[in-house]
Amino acid sequence: MTRRVKNILFVMCDQLRADHLSCFGHPTLKTPNLDALAARGVIFDRAYVQSPVCGPSRMSYYTGRYVHSHGASWNFVPLKAGEMTIGDHLRPLGVRSVLVGKTHMRADLAGMSRLGIDPASTIGMRIAECGFDPYERDDGIHPYSGHDPDPNYNDYLRKQGFDGDNPWEKWANSTVDDEGRIRSGWFLKYSNRAARVPDEHSETPYITRRAMDFIAEAGEQPWCMHLSYIKPHWPYIVPEPYASMYKPEDALPVVRSEGERRDPHPVYGAMMNHRVSRTFSREGVRDAVMPGYMGLIKQIDDQLGELFRFMEARGLMETTMIVFTSDHGDYLGDHWMGEKDLFHEPVIRAPLIVYDPDPRADATRGSRCDALVEAVDIAPTFLDACGGVAVPHVMDGRSLRPLLFGKHPSDWRKHVVCEYDYAFQDSRIELGTPSRDAWLRMIFDGRWKYVLAEGYRPMLFDLASDPHEFVDLGAAPEHEHERQRLHEALFRWARQPRQRVTIPDGAIETMEIQPRISEGGILIGYWDEEDLAEARKHFKPRFASTNPLVKPTLDRLIHPEGATHDQ
Structure with a gap:
């Protein structure tokens, strides 16, 4: 039987580094289920996100648009009502788009009010959920953060006997110390201890089961399911048996140099001064965190194995495109940083595995692709797979299917771009930078990485001679040519029209x-x-x-x- 794409499984992890999968080269953290998926599909070795922070990165995945196109520049900045997303593009094609897990979306209530849209209506719900129909919304960090005012996972835990106002925190993300005291997983000190909740009731298995529930109920209508895990994002705490699987010596060596702290770029220096960066720079902190972080990834791989076997038993692997990626990585102490505030490779390079059941993809199965690809390419890939017509006037990205089919378009991009609005960070306050100027934009051509910082000199890294990005050449006279070349490339990218979305280019040109x-x-x-x-x-x-x-x-x-x- 000819295999064609009927369904799409879009799997995203939160804060997962590309180098923490065995198919991407990790020597001790084995991820056999993702390795098996890669053997059936293609590994994209140079895939980059559009922002190093959750919210704007995800909005670029969901819209196929760069951050300055969709405008949701940081966490909790709403994606404006009217911005088209994956669900909006696929729904007219008869494809049901559903959410199981996290989006980090904050609804544009003001925009809906202005347009007279009831947030409780079907349209209002879709606007609030990035265009998806929410089957199971779980952003974590609930119930006090405003993400989930009525979290199903908390209700589930209570039904299992795990009581409390917030069992997500009290059980799934807390531990017990040697004296029998409950300790919060928010504290990095306890990341190497086991979560109180048993494995089967922790977040990742729960969300995986909810994904299987949807598949079992889906019927014959084609679907695109966004399975979005909230781990291995902090709190870095995992239940047994995963909590004891890894030791600090199993982790990759920390990547940082003393030279980076001598006269750094002002913005980089201010970010190294963030509390999370100072904490991760302390002796022993990374050793405490890495066992939990690695255990969470291993748990995700095991759960994906359960899901893939469930799909295999129902014949769905023959008709379902599977995309596995993350919204960004995690410094974990590299470059004297914690979290994800700049553009070093551990943060902006995403793991990307794409399995396409179409027989035209047979020639590339089990291969690796070194083309420069971006998060904005995922939405147009889905549109292409579902038989839709490309909409380059709306989406900034391009379908990956030519690459999956073994073709290498001669006009494929020569650069990737990433943006960061640090107006909401302590670094902006320390520097005294006006919020309107607190923008960083990066362009990378596969070797040279150029960072434009409004109000400051640029940064420049040569990954050919300096793969760890230790040496900032942003002020080096001998590299002025590279800076000018990349500055012009970034300017050329920035001045492309991206807001004329109501009429196709083809209609104008004909x-x-x-x-x-x-x-x-x-x-x-x-x-x-x-x-x-x-x-x-x-x-x-x-x-x-x-x-x-x-x-x-x-x-x-x-x-x-x-x-x-x-x-």
């Missing part, structure tokens, strides 16, 4: 360029009636087929006495 005459009879630039009559011989109204009044209007202007003639 219109005849006409003499200045409108359907309503407005004349611009004509000398007299004869001039207009001559022009009309060559006139093909752009919208004449929809307006039967055009020809009589022109006849009246040329022959005011009422006579009409075919020209």
